[in-house]
Amino acid sequence: MVIKHDPEAQALQALRNEIRKHDQAYYVQDAPLISDAQYDALMHELQKLEAAHPEWITPDSPTQRVGGAPLSSFASIRHAVPMLSLGNAFEEADITAFDKRVTDGLRDAGLLGLADMVEYNCELKLDGLAIGIRYENGVLAHAATRGDGQTGEDVTSNIRTIASVPLRLQGENLPSVFEIRGEVLMNRQDFIKLNQQQDARGEKVFVNPRNAAAGSLRQLDPRITAKRPLRFFAYGWGEISGFTSPLPLTHADMLAWFSQLGFPLAQERRVVKGVHGMLEFYRHVSRVRASLPYEIDGVVYKVNHLAAQQALGFVSRAPRFAVAHKFPAKEVSTKLLGIEVQVGRTGAITPVARLQPVFVGGVTVTNATLHNEDEIRRKDVRIGDTVIVRRAGDVIPEVVRPLPELRPADAREFVMVTACPVCGSAIERLPDEAVSRCSGGLFCAAQRKQSILHAASRKALDIEGLGEKIVDQLVDQGWVHSLADLYRLSVEKIMGLERMGRKSAENLVNAIEKSKQVELSRLIYALGIRHVGETTARDLASYFGSMTALMQASEEELLKVTEVGPVVSGSIRRFFAEQHNQDVIADLLQVGVQPKQLEKSQNDTLAGNTFVLTGTLPTWSREEAGKLIMEAGGKVSGSVSKKTSYVVAGDDAGSKLEKARQLGVNVIDEDQLRRMLGLS
Numbered sequence: 234m235v236i237k238h239d240p241e242a243q244a245l246q247a248l249r250n251e252i253r254k255h256d257q258a259y260y261v262q263d264a265p266l267i268s269d270a271q272y273d274a275l276m277h278e279l280q281k282l283e284a285a286h287p288e289w290i291t292p293d294s295p296t297q298r299v300g301g302a303p304l305s306s307f308a309s310i311r312h313a314v315p316m317l318s319l320g321n322a323f324e325e326a327d328i329t330a331f332d333k334r335v336t337d338g339l340r341d342a343g344l345l346g347l348a349d350m351v352e353y354n355c356e357l358k359l360d361g362l363a364i365g366i367r368y369e370n371g372v373l374a375h376a377a378t379r380g381d382g383q384t385g386e387d388v389t390s391n392i393r394t395i396a397s398v399p400l401r402l403q404g405e406n407l408p409s410v411f412e413i414r415g416e417v418l419m420n421r422q423d424f425i426k427l428n429q430q431q432d433a434r435g436e437k438v439f440v441n442p443r444n445a446a447a448g449s450l451r452q453l454d455p456r457i458t459a460k461r462p463l464r465f466f467a468y469g470w471g472e473i474s475g476f477t478s479p480l481p482l483t484h485a486d487m488l489a490w491f492s493q494l495g496f497p498l499a500q501e502r503r504v505v506k507g508v509h510g511m512l513e514f515y516r517h518v519s520r521v522r523a524s525l526p527y528e529i530d531g532v533v534y535k536v537n538h539l540a541a542q543q544a545l546g547f548v549s550r551a552p553r554f555a556v557a558h559k560f561p562a563k564e565v566s567t568k569l570l571g572i573e574v575q576v577g578r579t580g581a582i583t584p585v586a587r588l589q590p591v592f593v594g595g596v597t598v599t600n601a602t603l604h605n606e607d608e609i610r611r612k613d614v615r616i617g618d619t620v621i622v623r624r625a626g627d628v629i630p631e632v633v634r635p636l637p638e639l640r641p642a643d644a645r646e647f648v649m650v651t652a653c654p655v656c657g658s659a660i661e662r663l664p665d666e667a668v669s670r671c672s673g674g675l676f677c678a679a680q681r682k683q684s685i686l687h688a689a690s691r692k693a694l695d696i697e698g699l700g701e702k703i704v705d706q707l708v709d710q711g712w713v714h715s716l717a718d719l720y721r722l723s724v725e726k727i728m729g730l731e732r733m734g735r736k737s738a739e740n741l742v743n744a745i746e747k748s749k750q751v752e753l754s755r756l757i758y759a760l761g762i763r764h765v766g767e768t769t770a771r772d773l774a775s776y777f778g779s780m781t782a783l784m785q786a787s788e789e790e791l792l793k794v795t796e797v798g799p800v801v802s803g804s805i806r807r808f809f810a811e812q813h814n815q816d817v818i819a820d821l822l823q824v825g826v827q828p829k830q831l832e833k834s835q836n837d838t839l840a841g842n843t844f845v846l847t848g849t850l851p852t853w854s855r856e857e858a859g860k861l862i863m864e865a866g867g868k869v870s871g872s873v874s875k876k877t878s879y880v881v882a883g884d885d886a887g888s889k890l891e892k893a894r895q896l897g898v899n900v901i902d903e904d905q906l907r908r909m910l911g912l913s
């Protein structure tokens with residue numbers, strides 16, 4: 234054949250096989266391998282290919298068929314009347330088009346006056362599985378799943394276990410053959426309970442109520458089905474014969490009759506006219522959806538008059554007289570046009586997907602997060618891919634996964650940027666971290682607010698009154714670009730900020746001025762170098778004694794400082810390697826910031842000793858004691874290790890004391906420390 238070597242024909246075959254595989258998993262195994270959105274995207278792609286090449290459509294194409302082949306472990310039942318699917322509509326325009334098709338069809342058939350609007354019966358689209366139940370002379374004879382639409386699985390014994398399915402029809406005058414059709418489903422609450430039980434017993438849990446209902450009904454042992462909380466709701470019929478009374482004339486009256494025969498109907502039914510009526514029903518159901526006891530995935534509109542239904546007839550897999558109006562999916566597919574990176578307040582670099590605009594979860598989405606570089610690799614997302622995008626509730630939309638089946642030949646892999654897109658500083662990523670970060674902490678505009686707030690905090694420069702609201706304004710006004718700019722602010726300028734009187738402005742300027750006389754350790758901490766917390770800053774200050782010495786320190790020297798390992802030293806080296814950061818520090822010294830170096834003690838009594846302070850000391854605060862130790866040449870560390878020389882324990886000392894005992898580290902009290910310091 235000619236089409237054999239056509240790449241499009243090959244793609245078409247591959248798609249059909251892929252879809253068949255998923256039909257099998259979904260309809261037969263009740264265990265879908267992919268989300269419905271993903272499945273719908275594959276189906277959509279196949280429809281597009283077939284529309285372009287109608288000559289390639291074969292009767293066995295998934296677009297022409299319903300469901301999956303019946304499971305062979307069940308006996309099969311041939312449907313007297315085929316069980317079909319429903320056409321789908323997603324937007325108002327689809328509904329308008331549906332109504333126009335119906336209206337035109339009925340006018341052509343002479344069933345609708347020129348000025349008349351079509352009447353529709355509106356129902357919920359229950360998210361379970363379709364079942365046909367046949368009654369002979371009023372008694373349940375057999376029941377079958379939809380299967381491939383022509384032949385279904387015999388689930389008679391299982392259907393009999395469902396309490397809401399009558400074993401015998403109610404009333405006197407009954408048809409000799411009557412087939413009811415409807416949905417078997419599981420209430421949300423029942424589904425949650427079932428999954429808890431399954432989990433507790435170490436058995437399979439279901440992904441959603443639909444699959445739980447399908448899996449429970451399609452059991453070879455009806456005793457298992459009997460234990461599952463299944464429900465049945467009627468919405469249609471198959472063969473009806475041997476009935477002496479006239480049949481109802483409308484769909485709504487048919488439903489009313491089913492109710493009399495003993496079948497439960499789903500709530501929220503309504504007969505409406507025209508597009509307006511259908512859309513109003515849709516909006517109403519959208520509002521009550523969350524309060525329904527079961528899952529629905531949309532609503533169904535059916536032409537109400539049965540004569541009109543008959544005149545309209547069927548296409549291959551669905552009736553022309555009905556349509557399912559589906560709710561906006563939380564997941565949809567779209568094209569990934571590109572990947573950009575964003576810099577967060579803390580310098581974290583987030584890759585962001587630029588998408589072909591798509592309507593999902595009720596809004597149009599053009600961007601979605603890809604979290605980080607590893608996620609992109611793990612999901613194997615490539616630029617040019619068709620991807621599944623998810624948006625549930627108020628969360629940020631995210632790219633769930635690509636559809637490799639639809640990957641174009643020119644799809645490209647993402648390459649992480651090496652320089653910050655905001656400030657140009659190097660991007661760093663530590664081996665044990667997922668996130669890449671901009672290393673221009675002091676300089677990067679994206680991180681300005683955060684880094685100034687950090688520098689002003691109590692344990693850093695301790696600038697009272699410099700809170701988030703003020704920092705926001707200072708940065709947004711463009712008055713403060715870097716830390717040093719704080720020291721250039723005047724009272725007059727600050728008075729220009731919202732709700733800032735002269736007095737508070739003066740206080741703030743004084744607080745900023747006062748912070749020029751800062752201990753070296755606090756200034757180091759204020760720089761916001763990654764992994765340099767308060768304690769490390771103190772260790773660095775006491776070891777190097779000056780900012781210049783720290784900035785010039787080699788890796789080897791840094792590693793000599795207590796508890797500075799390769800990660801911390803690397804972070805310090807990279808920070809000072811950035812020219813931008815060096816400039817900010819030079820600027821700080823220029824505007825008059827004078828870090829106070831700790832006075833080295835005369836005799837270096839405690840040199841070479843590392844102390845850990847824990848618990849409440851009788852007279853000194855831990856900070857005071859730490860300062861005294863450092864002034865005597867000792868080091869203070871936050872955690873106990875074999876390298877610790879002494880643990881100074883006060884009242885209520887906890888795990889650190891225990892650790893010291895385990896490791897055999899000397900434990901002393903405040904008095905002993907005082908003596909070592911030569912203070913008593």
Ligand SMILES: NC(=O)c1ccc[n+]([C@@H]2O[C@H](COP(=O)([O-])OP(=O)(O)OC[C@H]3O[C@@H](n4cnc5c(N)ncnc54)[C@H](O)[C@@H]3O)[C@@H](O)[C@H]2O)c1
Nearest residue numbers: 255259265267268269272318319356357358359363468533
């Ligand atoms: N994830 C997967 O791998 C996978 C595989 C196959 C199918 N699917 C999903 O199944 C869908 C196709 O399934 P489908 O062919 O059953 O179509 P459908 O579920 O979109 O619509 C037809 C079905 O709706 C049900 N229904 C509920 N309320 C109804 C009412 N009031 N009146 C009439 N019918 C009502 C019936 O069971 C009927 O068979 C796909 O769009 C996809 O979402 C997913």
Ligand SMILES: [Zn+2]
Nearest residue numbers: 653656671677
């Ligand atoms: Zn940056």
